[in-house]
Amino acid sequence: MNFDIADLSLAAQGKRRILWADNDMPVLAAIRKRFSKSKPLKGKNVSACLHITAETANLARTLKAGGANVALCASNPLSTQDDVAASLVNDFAIPVFAICGENRSVYYRHINAAIDHKPVITFDDGADLVNELHTRRKKDGHRIIASMEETTTGVIRLRAMANAGLLKFPVIAVNDAASKHLFDNRYGTGQSTVDGIIRATDFLMAGKKVVVAGYGWCGRGFAMRARGMGAIVIVTEIDPIKALEAAMDGFDVMPMAHASKIGELFVTLTGNKNVIRAEHFHAMKDRAVVANSGHFNVEIDIPALKKLSRKVNRNVRSHVDEYILKSNKRIYLLAEGRLINLAAAEGHPACVMDMSFATQAMEAEYIMENQTKLEIAVHDVPMEIEQRVSRLKLQSMSIGIDKLTAEQIEYLASSGEGT
Numbered sequence: 431m432n433f434d435i436a437d438l439s440l441a442a443q444g445k446r447r448i449l450w451a452d453n454d455m456p457v458l459a460a461i462r463k464r465f466s467k468s469k470p471l472k473g474k475n476v477s478a479c480l481h482i483t484a485e486t487a488n489l490a491r492t493l494k495a496g497g498a499n500v501a502l503c504a505s506n507p508l509s510t511q512d513d514v515a516a517s518l519v520n521d522f523a524i525p526v527f528a529i530c531g532e533n534r535s536v537y538y539r540h541i542n543a544a545i546d547h548k549p550v551i552t553f554d555d556g557a558d559l560v561n562e563l564h565t566r567r568k569k570d571g572h573r574i575i576a577s578m579e580e581t582t583t584g585v586i587r588l589r590a591m592a593n594a595g596l597l598k599f600p601v602i603a604v605n606d607a608a609s610k611h612l613f614d615n616r617y618g619t620g621q622s623t624v625d626g627i628i629r630a631t632d633f634l635m636a637g638k639k640v641v642v643a644g645y646g647w648c649g650r651g652f653a654m655r656a657r658g659m660g661a662i663v664i665v666t667e668i669d670p671i672k673a674l675e676a677a678m679d680g681f682d683v684m685p686m687a688h689a690s691k692i693g694e695l696f697v698t699l700t701g702n703k704n705v706i707r708a709e710h711f712h713a714m715k716d717r718a719v720v721a722n723s724g725h726f727n728v729e730i731d732i733p734a735l736k737k738l739s740r741k742v743n744r745n746v747r748s749h750v751d752e753y754i755l756k757s758n759k760r761i762y763l764l765a766e767g768r769l770i771n772l773a774a775a776e777g778h779p780a781c782v783m784d785m786s787f788a789t790q791a792m793e794a795e796y797i798m799e800n801q802t803k804l805e806i807a808v809h810d811v812p813m814e815i816e817q818r819v820s821r822l823k824l825q826s827m828s829i830g831i832d833k834l835t836a837e838q839i840e841y842l843a844s845s846g847e848g849t
């Protein structure tokens with residue numbers, strides 16, 4: 431078996447981590463049990479470009495139980511859990527091409543190794559694999575039945591490709607499923623971003639002035655959790671509706687130009703670029719901390735920060751770089767501006783990835799069943815899958831809900847009854 435990982439001897443620790451996460455992924459486990467009998471992916475090659483975490487390992491095990499030949503590569507150079515990668519290779523015979531801290535050329539070499547696996551279904555978190563299949567590896571795109579996209583930034587890239595008429599095969603916007611982003615982006619990113627920042631800095635959140643850029647699903651989740659820990663939260667937005675929502679949720683809302691003078695900790699969660707730039711670094715207080723939890727490391731203008739600095743002290747603490755500006759002001763950049771929750775913590779808790787990856791696994795089955803009907807476009811996850819995943823999750827939490835009565839069904843479908 432071909433693979434490229436950091437250290438195979440870490441496998442035992444990785445296996446413990448995978449099985450621990452599995453305890454908190456009951457929906458995926460139920461699907462795995464069903465897949466091991468029905469084999470919906472029998473003999474199909476599948477490549478996944480995802481964060482190599484314990485939760486992803488359980489998705490890979492599920493796809494394999496369904497009969498697929500699975501290969502994995504990383505969707506971010508800093509998010510690979512090397513012990514998990516070792517266990518996947520050693521204990522589950524799943525080839526992995528990912529090393530934590532890999533440079534850009536190794537990162538792309540690994541994506542290309544996942545393409546060499548000749549997949550018919552792909553999974554992406556940020557669309558780097560699909561992008562490769564549309565550019566340097568165009569010839570390998572012809573065998574793809576469909577691809578799945580896990581994050582907001584990836585879906586934006588794919589919709590742009592579809593609108594420009596460049597998309598070459600169907601993709602499923604798994605991120606846009608309510609059973610994914612309502613929970614994963616909000617509660618998963620919310621909690622794990624706080625976790626990553628605390629692990630990196632050991633700061634007390636209570637009383638800290640925290641500036642949250644972007645009040646989308648991730649931003650809302652993080653703002654809510656930071657406030658819950660006693661932080662004084664300020665939100666910046668470009669969308670008037672989201673800004674209004676943040677204001678009515680009780681947060682201070684203001685432009686970054688103003689917030690940059692007040693904040694002590696800045697976190698970007700926008701999916702946009704250069705949200706914090708030179709003029710903002712200039713305005714910040716001494717010892718301001720800047721982190722990103724959006725998909726790419728472009729939300730903070732790091733080249734501008736470098737230009738403003740007379741000295742950079744790398745790793746003054748793990749995941750913390752100290753930039754000393756020409757004015758002698760210090761700014762601390764966490765995890766080189768990459769996803770702080772994955773770089774400094776463990777990403778989303780398994781409980782929440784259970785829903786995202788259950789949606790992914792059921793969607794893979796759906797793709798096989800509907801392959802001749804799927805047009806080349808960006809598709810939503812069918813509501814039927816979303817409902818099944820949500821029902822299974824409720825069941826696992828021993829939560830029951832009501833059923834519509836026959837009278838209620840009729841009432842909701844009619845327009846006759848009024849005041």
Ligand SMILES: NC(=O)c1ccc[n+]([C@@H]2O[C@H](COP(=O)([O-])OP(=O)(O)OC[C@H]3O[C@@H](n4cnc5c(N)ncnc54)[C@H](O)[C@@H]3O)[C@@H](O)[C@H]2O)c1
Pocket residue numbers: 581582583584611614615619643644645646647648649666667668669672699700701702705723724725726769770771772777778
């Ligand atoms: N850290 C993680 O584990 C994780 C998990 C899920 C998603 N993501 C990523 O986080 C990012 C946000 O995802 P989301 O689902 O919240 O997206 P979203 O579209 O729901 O929210 C993004 C928000 O940012 C706002 N925004 C855009 N440009 C801005 C700017 N210059 N200043 C202030 N606000 C701005 C938008 O108006 C929007 O409200 C994406 O890159 C996504 O891929 C990260």
